[in-house]
Amino acid sequence: MGHLFDLARQAAQLEQAWQSRRLARVGDASLKLLRMDAQAYPDETHAYAEGLLVLEGELRLDVAGEAVTVVAGQLCMVPAGVPHAVLPGSSGTLLIIDA
Template sequence: MNRIDLPRTAADLPEAWRSAVLGRVAGAELKLLRMDGRPLPPERHDTPEALLVVDGLLRLTVDGADVDLAAGELRWVAAGVEHAVRAGSTGTLLIVEQPAGPPPH
């Protein structure tokens, strides 16, 4: 397996908040993105996701409650739970999620 420098890889992404799939494990996607301080609107997913802050700070509202995650902290967001990114979220985020629908071939 190749070594991946997560912060450097995220810094090289062409656009903040647009994730890149690093790979798949047991059908789940490992996605990396760069946060740039902008808020994002609320969203819900049909599948759960895990949000791991590699570096920086992730400021969320999850099911109406404000949650701040620092580097090294992870938040599990269950399927169907509304969540939004608040202003001030910066750094590198790794997302682990099971894509909806059949797995790609």
């Protein structure tokens, strides 16, 4: 039997924006949910690829110096080793997929 996640309800219950909660693991990947607010989030780089799936709202990114806007229903894949930061003005709900 599978597990059903009510992502909208769980995102609304998150205490703090930009602090993810791991929901599950699928193979080697973690599925993490977070709530965005209009604040920027500092530049980061990972040793693994990261998938950023916007469930609701809009994610504004700087990916290796290029501005990228990701809207609800879109997935942005950031390759391993590529610096990325959240620009001001993002809001909504984000599902992060990483290994």
